[in-house]
Amino acid sequence: MRVGILGFGGLGQAATAVLAPKQEMLWVAAADQKGYAYSPTGLNRDRCISVYRDQGSLGYLEPNGTLSSQSIEELVKTAAGVDGYFLALPNLPNSFMASVARQFIELGWRGVLVDAIKRTSAVELLLELQDELKQAGITYMSGCGATPGLLTAAAALAAQSYTEIHSVNITFGVGIANWEAYRATIREDIAHLDGYDVERARAMSDAEVEALLNETNGLLKLENMEHADDIMLELAGICSRDRVTVGGIVDTRNPKKPLSTNVQITGRTFEGKISTHTFTLGDDTSMAANVCGPAFGYLKAGIQLHKRGIYGLFTAAEIMPQFVR
Template identity: 80%
Template structure:
C-alpha cells in the first residue's frame, strides 16, 4: 500500500465531510414531537433541519432553521408561518412546502397526529402526487393506519420514495428490539410491550394524548378527534391525569408479522400515561418469550431507562431510521419498510 492509503483521515477532515454531506431534513407538524425533533436535530453534524410545517404555515431555509427562534415564534404566534424571514402563512402548508423545497429536502419526519386514522396515508399521497423523491419517516401507532400505507407500497416505489413506517418508540424501537431478541428462539410464543410515559403537561402533546384516549373503553378515533380541550381536561380530572391502556391496536403486531417473526395475535401492547408528572409511572419494556432449538422456554426483556423521555425514545429512532432510509434511497431502493425490517443508523 502507498503511504497515502495508510493515512487515516483527521477529525477535522471527517467533520468537514459530514458538514458537506449533511442530510437535509424537514419536520411536518410542530406540536410536542415536532418541537422535540427540532431540538434533537440542532447539535447533529450529519443532519440539518431546513424545513417545517404546521396547520397555518411553513418555514424553509436551505441553510438551516434556528430552533430557538422557531419555537419562540410558534409559541407566541401560533405558526411557523410568522417566522421572519423564512416563514410563509398558508392554508395548505404541507403541499406548499413540498413544492417550495422540492429539490432541497432529503427526508421528512412526519410528526403529525394520525387523527383521523386516514390522515397519514393522505399525506403520503400528497408526496406521491407532487413528484418529490426522497425519504419519509413516521411514528404511527395504529395497525389500521399502517395497513393503509401498505396499500400504497407499489405507488411509493414507483414514485421513488423510501417510506419508513412505525419508527417511533412503540411501534419502532421496541419492535426492533423484539425482532432482534427473537433470533434466540426457534418459535416465538408472545411479545408483550408495556410502556410508561410521563409528561408534565398534556397540552404539549395534545394529539398524542387524544390518540391514547381513542384506545380507552368507550372511546374510538372519531370520538377522541371530536373532543374539545375542555372535554379532554375533564376526562383527565376524573382519572387523576392517568390513562391506563390495555390490548391496544398497535402496529407492532402487523410489523412483526410482516417480518415473519410471529402471528400478530401473539403481540400485545399496553401501558400507563401520566399526564401530570414527567416521571414515568412504570418502566417501558418489551418481553419476548419463546422456545429455543433445544426445547427450552425463556424470556428476553429489554427495558428502556426511566430517564429517557417519550420524545427522546420517539424522535431518536425516527431520525436513525431516516438516515437508514437515505442510505437505501441513494442505492435506488424505494417502497415501504417498517422498523422491524431495517436497522436504524445512529445519527452523529
C-alpha cells in the same frame, strides 16, 4: 443530510432538540397547519419555537416563513433538496398519514419519509400504497418511534434466539408534566380507551380532555391496544399478530414515568427450552427521546436505501436504524 419536520406540536419541537447537536443532519424545513418555514442554510430552533408559541404558526417567521392553508404541499414544492421528512403529525383521522403519503406521491417528490404511527389499521392503509410509493421513488419508513419502533426492533432482534416465538408483550410508561404540550398524542391514546374511538377522541375539545383527565387523576391506563407492532412483526415473519400485546400507563401530570417501559419476548429455543428476553428502556429517557431519536435513525437508514435506488414501504422491524452523529 437536509431534513424537514412536518408537524410542530410537542413532538415536532422535541425533534428539533434532538437534531440540534447533530452534525450529519441539517434542519431546513418545517410545516404546521397554518404555514411553513424553509431556509436552505438551516432554521433556528429557538426563533421557530418562539414564533410558533407566540403567534401560532411558523408562517410568521421572518424572513423564512409563509402563511398557507396548504402548508405541506407548498413547502414540498418550495423546499428544494430536502432528503427526507419526519412526519411528526397526529394520525387523526386514522387515514391521515396515508393521505399525506399520497400527497407526496402526487407532487412527484422523491426522497424519504418517516412516521411514528401507532395503529395497525393505519399501517394497513399505507400498505395499500406500497406499489405507488415504490414507483414514485419514495422510501417510506413506517412505525419508527418508540412503540411501534424502538421496542418492535428490539423484539425482532431478540427473536433470533428462538425457533418459535410464543409472545411479545410491550408495556410502556409515559410521564409528561403537561398534557397540553402533546395534545394530539394524548388524543390518540384516549382513542384506545373503552368507549372511545379515533373520531370521538379527535372531536373532543380541550376542556373535555381536561375533564376526562380529572376523572382519572391524570392517568390513562391502556390495555390490548391496536398497536402496529403486531402487523410489523407479522410482516417481518417473526410471529403472527395475535401473539403481540401492547399496553401501558400515561401520566399526564408528572414527568416521571409511572412504570418502566419494556418488551418481553418469550419463545422456545432449538434445545426445547422456554425462555424470555426482556429489554427495558431507561426511566430517564423521555417519550420524546425514545420517539424522535429512532425516527431520525430510521431516516438516515432510509436515505442510505434511497441512494441505492431502494424504494417502497419498510417498517422498523425490517431495517436497522443508523445512528445520526
